[in-house]
Amino acid sequence: MTPEEILKGLYDQTLVGNAPAVLDLTNAGLDAGMTPETLLFDALIPSLEEVGARFERGDFFVPEMLIAGRAMAGALERLRPLLAETGVATLGTFVMGTVKGDVHDIGKNLVNIMLEGAGFHVIDLGVQVSPEKFVDAIREHKPDIVGFSAFLTTTMPMFKANINALVKAGLRDQVIVMVGGAPVTQEYADAVGADGYAADASTAVKKAKDLMQRRRVMAGT
Ligand code: B12
Known part of the structure; x- marks a missing residue:
């Protein structure tokens, strides 16, 4: 063939x-x-x-x-x-999940694979992840970045609900928030107060690295 x-x-x-x-x-x-x-x-x-x-x-x-x-x-x-075949040292920890009410996971899994390939330690919470579960995972794993994936216009509002839960738990300043999924746009990501958005897995990796770098510069480390 x-x-x-x-x-x-x-x-x-x-x-x-x-x-x-x-x-x-x-x-x-x-x-x-x-x-x-x-x-x-x-x-x-x-x-x-x-x-x-x-x-x-x-x-x-x-x-x-x-x-x-x-x-x-x-x-x-x-x-x-x-x-995912690389020998790169761990760049940072990334907690990822598909939001509550949504079972689409192929796009999320692809992003996870590319993140792992780039050297991130990825903790995948799966699908239908509630705001409480994200909060618990952030408390437990102290990731550098949390990623919310949504593939339905009806579940995209969970981004805001998740971010509100992080604020309420006093965790919003401690973690970078990235969002993505088929219907998501940069405008929507900005509107809900996310730190980053990417339309595909390779851009997601690039964006994750940029955001980590920017945070390091701002922290002066
Ligand atoms: C396969 C599929 C399903 C499968 C999911 C299987 C699975 N395990 O994922 C099943 C059959 C379960 C399903 C169900 C439904 N689906 Co569906 N599904 C799809 C389909 C055909 C493909 C989705 C996919 O995996 N694409 C492949 C990946 C690689 O997509 P991608 O967007 O390129 O992913 C990249 C980015 O989004 C980004 N990304 C993704 N996540 C993240 C996260 C972060 C943090 C970042 C930075 C980036 C990022 O990186 C990814 C990799 O490059 C889409 C059509 C489409 N065009 O998307 C419809 C689609 C998403 N589904 C749709 C609908 C309506 C449904 C149902 C409501 C149907 C129904 N009546 O029951 C249900 C909802 C179930 C639920 N509660 O979640 C609609 C959504 C419309 C809308 N705008 O809301 C779509 C768009 C189809 C359509 N054109 O109408 N679906």
Whole structure:
């Protein structure tokens, strides 16, 4: 199979949610010397975007979205060790979670993998994370950054609820807040008082490093 055929196959099989074929094609791509990034950004992610577009048009329903998501998640698990393969010392601690009411975790998991690859110690709280759980995790792990992920316009307001909970717990000044997810914008992030926003996983890593650097400069260390 040529690299083009592998990418086309990955795109098509993710679209129909054929998890075993997606895993086989991922392995075939890696065996052929293709990079994990190529498989992700040139096939897997575009395919899920198309799934979303079809759902919006009413051509796909929740079950189709679910099996496509599962197929993508299987490939992501295969790629995880390769994407996270670095020997960099720990840059900082990052607590991450999908907000309460929201079960989307593929985007969050991708950000986690890239953060780990860049040298962050990531503590993943999973999905449907309540403000109280974020507060408890911040008290326990004392992270440099906390990340809130939301994929629904109806769960984005949880960013503000989480930030309010941090303020109430006296923790807001001790942790950098980053937000993200498909419907989130820089304007929305600014409006809720987050410190940083990123539209994708590689920008999220860059932004996390920038924010840590800025905080160090401000603290004079
Ligand atoms: C797969 C999927 C599902 C799966 C989720 C499986 C899973 N384990 O995640 C299932 C089937 C469960 C699902 C359910 C629903 N879904 Co859905 N889903 C999707 C779909 C197709 C793909 C999402 C995805 O994983 N994308 C891939 C990743 C890589 O996306 P990404 O945005 O590029 O991620 C990057 C950034 O967002 C950023 N990022 C993400 N998190 C963070 C966090 C931080 C801190 C930072 C800095 C950055 C960052 O980095 C990521 C990596 O590069 C989207 C369509 C879409 N276009 O997003 C709809 C979509 C998100 N779903 C939608 C809807 C409506 C639903 C349901 C309400 C449907 C229903 N009627 O039940 C339910 C809600 C369930 C719930 N309570 O959460 C809508 C949301 C519309 C809206 N604006 O509110 C979308 C947009 C589809 C659409 N076009 O209408 N869904």
